[in-house]
Amino acid sequence: MLTWWITIVQALFMFFATESIGVLLDPCGLIYPESPVVQLGSNFTAVCVLKEECMNDYAVNSENIFWKTNHATVPKEQYTIINRTASSVTFTDISSLNTQLTCNFYAFGQIEQNVYGITIISGLPPEKPTNLNCIVNEDRYMMCQWDPGRKTGLETNYTLKSEWITEKFADCKPKHDTPNSCILDYLPVFFVNIEVWVEAENALGKVTSDHINFDPVDKVKPHAPHNLSVRNSEELSSILKLAWINPSIEGFIRLKYDIQYKTKDASSWSQIPPEDTSSTRSSFTIQDLKPFTEYVFRMRCMKEDGKGFWSDWSEEASGITYEARPSKEPSFWYKIDPSHTHGYRPVKLMWKTLPPFEANGKILDYEVTLTRWKSHFQNYRVNDTKLTVNLTNDRYIATLTARNLVGRSDASILTIPACDFQASHPVTDLKAFPKDNRLWVEWTAPNESVNKYIVEWCVLSDHSPCIQDWQQEDGTVHLTYLRGDIKESKCYLITVTPVYPDGPGSHESVRAYLKQAAPSKGPTVRTKKVGKNEAVLEWDKLPVDDQNGFIRNYTILYKTAFGNEIAVNVDSSHTEYTLSSLTSDTLYMVRMAAYTDEGGKYGPGFTFTTPKFAQGEIEAIVVPVCLAFLLTTLLGVLFCFNKRDLIKKHIWPNVPDPSKSHIAQWSPHTPPRHNFNSKDQMYPDGNFTDVSVVEIEANVKKPLPEDLKSLDLFKKEKISTEGHSSGIGGSSCMSSSRPSISSSDENESGQNTSSTVQYSTVVHSGYRHQVPSVQVFSRSESTQPLLDSEERPEDLQLVENVDSGEGILPRQQYFKQNCSQHETSQDIPHFERSNQVSSVSEEDFVRLKQQQISDHISQSCGSGQMKMFQEVSTADVFGLGTKGEVEIFETVGMDEGMPKSYLPQTVRQGGYVPQ
């Protein structure tokens, strides 16, 4: 901003100062030179000369002068004070093309005053033009061009000068858009030498090119020949005659020609030998052409001696050579339909159309001749390329010729052997390989002489049949490529059949791909068998449509959920693989890839879990354990059997025989129970055994529901079968099947019964044949008689008497049954018999018990018996509660004067069934 104001003030000052002086824009001095053009890299000196008036007005002299280039002050070291009015500045090695140089001073010592300014133009002098050359286009003016050389940075003018010896021509000035060429504005005169040169000039100098002297006719570029025409010859199918019209310059110069030709579809041109077209002419006959082929021609011309320039190419002209007879016999092959009918065999004769270069014309038809015997033949004229005939099983000779407008081809002969012909002598070492984007087939010829080879191929596919294509090769060929539309990633089945004079030989086949690719999809793997530490994987081979190449190997990748993936390569011939060292009870993920030479493709993943145990492992564990258990059990049983006396002594104590007991009183007059406590008093012999008490809660008076009854019964049954009873008739060593209600489980029994029953043991004074004098019964429902009867089988006879009792028929029957068994096997030891009973009638016993309990509890016990148990429960069993509530007590008679047994079966209440 301050600079801006200073500039304005300076301008105003200058304006008013000049006005006051009376001279408008009269500079205070000048710079010499005013318009300098300096060569780049050279030195330059400028001088600023002040005017006297200005020096006086501003009180300055040359010492006050300072120089600026492009607004930058030049160092004073470059200044030179020439005199009072003049100061110079010197620049060395000018490098910039355009520089503004100003001469300045400070007016009144402080105001910058510009005196004068110039622009230093720097550049380079022109270089000598080179490569001057001229061309004379026919009927046009001559044009010359040259290379100007380096850029000068200055405006450089080029002038094309020309002259004859006798006169000079006007200069030719290039146009701005073509500074390096110029077209002379007069027609060149042929056969008169002209001298041409170029002058280049700018501010720094002038330079002239070398002079060239030439006859303009030697610089001619003639017009191209025109009106080309092509004509064939019926006599010669290998020639075409090309005719044209020469350019007008041919009237006074001789020409030579360049003729090129090609077939219609070709890309490259062939050239007529130059020596054949080195003179002026207007037609030419091209020879050695292919019959019935379209050729395209073009040509150009130039001065015969080679001076000057070739003309442009003429327009193209085309022509077709005349037809010739087919140069080669068609490829000929046959196929026999395997279905024989009535001694005939359908034979499909097939042949290939001749390529144009062999057909030499349009094939009109084919003639097929079948010769069975020398004198017997058939002729067919076919327009198609196949013929199906029914032949006998004899040997045939088939010949084929192709015919065009000119003639027939040679005959292609094929021997169709008899039906019983055995083919042999195949080719060997057959192989196929891709090369140069072609599928090549190579084989080793058999030792026999081969007429020709038939190469057949087809694409193998699971979805479509193998449609064969074929080609014929000469008998000398052992390497060829399939001349068909061969596609990539397709599996080709290639068959080579040698054809001998007497018929075709055996064929050999090979598979090949033109270009393999990775499979389209991967194999689907699955488990065939999974073990604890191994798994057998299996998969199906990929369909050939998906292979896209030869499967070289498979890769199996498997891993656990958190483990690393393990890769296994499997040969392509396998379809299953066993993974070993697997971890049991583990989930494995498996996927599989099939690889060709070009890559692989993974199939879908598959998971399986290895089992925790191997097959048979469980059995190997369980069976020994069971055997051990059984053995242990057996040993236990044996032990129990051997120690049965000891066991019996401990858990099955001797129970006094009630029938032999002596109860002093069994009447309401029986002394109170408390008297009974003293064993010494009542049983002085110490034969008092034991007392078991079963309490049945008496507060449950109402009968149980049926379901609860059954549950109750079940529990009782369970209790009884658990063998916990320590009561009379208790369990066996291991598990007693004999039910007994024990007093050892009072709580449970108390919960399961509706009343409390005091269960007393029959106390008798006599034991083992000690007959008490008086039968004294304590209130008891013991099963002692039964136990006792086990010890003494003779007591079972008492049961018979009991059976006749009232109200206890089921149990009586039960015991009767037991007794009968006992009777039939009296010599069996007691232990065995006991087991026998329990084993045989365990189920019956349960059923019996249920029936008994239900009878007693829900039915029969509903009146008397329940009532009795209630009273019993509330009374003193051992004395106080025996005042006649027990309505029925059968007194079992005693055998031989001794009581046999005691069966308190007709209790009214309590639902207790003695066992």
Added chain:
Amino acid sequence: MASRGRACAAAGYWPLAAPYHSQGEPFASMVDVLCNHDLMDFPSFHADGKRKNKLVELYHIFSYLGSSLGNILQYQRTLNPSDQNLHSKLSSSVGTMRGILSNVFCHLCNKYHVGHMDVAPVSDTSAMSTFENKRLGCRLLGKYKQVITELAQAF
């Protein structure tokens, strides 16, 4: 000899050597009568003279022809200003005449050391009527046809 061969070849390229076509009446029926009058100032040529003299005479002849063709070109530009083809051919012929003169002079200079050739001026025809100009042109072409054959045979 090379120069002579070039001159002959250049004469063959001269467009005016083409067959003359009549311009209509009265030339349609009286071409020969009107054009056969000889040009009085046409340089002479002596075919049996020395080679140098023949070359000098040749130079004079082509100088005359060139100047006359120049006059014809100028007159045709006025008479047929739109006939650019004729103008181009006349211009080319004038240039060819100049080329022949240059070659003849160069040959005289190189071989006979002739450094200067005097050329007689061609009479001014600007004052002549159009018909007379056309007639003069016809006569000139007729003379050219005649003399060019003679010159070709002389060298």
